[in-house]
Amino acid sequence: MASCxxxxxxxxxxxxxxxxxxxxxxxxxxRERLALENLMRQQxxxxxxxxxxxxxxxxxxxxVSRPLFPGYVFVELAADTRWGPICSTFGVRxxxxxxxxxxxxxxxxxxxxxxxxxxxxxxxxxxxxxxGQTVRIAGGAFQDFVATIIDLDERDRVTxxxxxxxxxxxxxxxxxxxxxx
Numbered sequence: 001m002a003s004c005x006x007x008x009x010x011x012x013x014x015x016x017x018x019x020x021x022x023x024x025x026x027x028x029x030x031r032e033r034l035a036l037e038n039l040m041r042q043q044x045x046x047x048x049x050x051x052x053x054x055x056x057x058x059x060x061x062x063x064v065s066r067p068l069f070p071g072y073v074f075v076e077l078a079a080d081t082r083w084g085p086i087c088s089t090f091g092v093r094x095x096x097x098x099x100x101x102x103x104x105x106x107x108x109x110x111x112x113x114x115x116x117x118x119x120x121x122x123x124x125x126x127x128x129x130x131x132g133q134t135v136r137i138a139g140g141a142f143q144d145f146v147a148t149i150i151d152l153d154e155r156d157r158v159t160x161x162x163x164x165x166x167x168x169x170x171x172x173x174x175x176x177x178x179x180x181x
Contacts, residue, residue, distance in 0.1 A: 032091070033048070051121055135158075156174060
């Protein structure tokens, strides 16, 4: 049977866990990796979600990992943690604050991001459309026109080919503006 002192320790431990959260750290431009490395070197539990982005340069296409939230990393902090050293870390611009206290994100938000990671990068949800699929335009000036998807963009845009005035015409739309036939 647990003593009263043991129960106090358990309650204190639970309240400390609840008092922990993920603080948002603003980094210098393109310095997320540097800030992440230096924060971890100082024994902070830091996290920066990355995603793969297709980059085209000089007729070459390659996939590069880029931060999901450019300019930001997250640091897990307890309410009583001294956060002054975070602001003087190389790569860090400032700690996002509400007044004089750090702003915290709920731990569930970060955990949901970590669940979507595969091999260190956030995986985008599967697309509902495929290249070559016939779709009906669901809104805008071309509503109810039938078109064929010719390209899918990382930014949730769809390029379709449709007949307009007896000519094939390319139109870029958002995925919300098209529906499967």
